Amino acid sequence: MDENELVIIGDTSGVSWVVPVKRFKGINEAAPKVYMQGALHADELPGPAVLHFLCGLLRQAEAENRIVGDITIVPQANPVGLAQQLFLQLQGRFDSSTGTNFNRDFPLISLQDRELLLSGEEAKTAIVKLKNRLLNMALAADIVVDLHCDNESLFYAYICEEFWPDAKDFAGALGLHSVFLSDGQSTAFEEAVAYAFRQDESSDGRRRFVTTLELRGQSDVDETLAKADATGLYNFLTGRGIIAGDAPEQSDWSGKATLLDHIEVVRSPVSGTILFNQSLNSTVKAGELLAKIITNPGDENGVYEVVAPQDGTIITRSSNRFVACGDQLYKMTCDAPTTAQRAPGALES
Ligand SMILES: [Zn+2]
CATH class of the missing domain: 3.40.630.10 (Zn peptidases)
Structure with a gap:
């Protein structure tokens, strides 16, 4: 060498x-x-x-x-x-x-x-x-x-x-x-x-x-x-x-090879403390609970629920436990293309 x-x-x-x-x-x-x-x-x-x-x-x-x-x-x-x-x-x-x-x-x-x-x-x-x-x-x-x-x-x-x-x-x-x-x-x-x-x-x-x-x-x-x-x-x-x-x-x-268009980058539309409901390699159905976000701790209605946009498998998860609006929670591989707007190129910045 x-x-x-x-x-x-x-x-x-x-x-x-x-x-x-x-x-x-x-x-x-x-x-x-x-x-x-x-x-x-x-x-x-x-x-x-x-x-x-x-x-x-x-x-x-x-x-x-x-x-x-x-x-x-x-x-x-x-x-x-x-x-x-x-x-x-x-x-x-x-x-x-x-x-x-x-x-x-x-x-x-x-x-x-x-x-x-x-x-x-x-x-x-x-x-x-x-x-x-x-x-x-x-x-x-x-x-x-x-x-x-x-x-x-x-x-x-x-x-x-x-x-x-x-x-x-x-x-x-x-x-x-x-x-x-x-x-x-x-x-x-x-x-x-x-x-x-x-x-x-x-x-x-x-x-x-x-x-x-x-x-x-x-x-x-x-x-x-x-x-x-x-x-x-x-x-x-x-x-x-x-x-x-x-x-x-x-x-x-x-394993499975998936086009980027068939990967859901699940983002939170609200800010708060993350309670994850899914682990890596979980298979989820459309509408299934993915995470609860405690937006207003202590309030009766202080939790926002993030659900799966379609059927898929959880491949990645954020290592943070606080999320700002728009931050990524998971990447999921799916059979159908995502309906989220995605520019060509990388999945994330
Ligand atoms: Zn890297």
């Missing part, structure tokens, strides 16, 4: 950021290349834990000369976000100086323009430089996995429709509960990679693939889970021939 560091010069004098990059050199230059990163949303820490254990597995494979394609791992991709400690709480989703989501506003460019991402850095802000450097590394790869997590959540992944059902081996190797089929219309890291892949016709028939892997909830940082997920990623790479060896026999993935 070779290790180097990206050094990102900060926006004020005396400040710079360091991003460690681990590279495992493949024995076959023509084999597909892999890029994985964790904690772009800096407060989503299952990713660094999984990639920590994956690096251990890859060091072992390297010692046995079994790394076939180049593998680049950035276990902790966002030191800028990681340093945003506000009143003892890590604020890792949005850049505190601009309010921009760390996983939005990635440039949509073609693969041929990859090197342009590194030009004129002196005139760019630290966060733009960081995003461009990360995207530059990813666009050198054929398989890209961006590791995130949700609030409280089952194990799922966003995958652009064009990579499905080709990527069923990924869902099976990881044991995902669900796949959300995205429309490729956002500027998230994953979709910027998908955009560049889509423009390129010279892929030599390689099975390109990019995904945002949602490693359950923010509190699901656990050694047993992280080792199992690292093994899942390792087996996926073995199955794709990027690591030499036998991947375990896989039965057909039995």
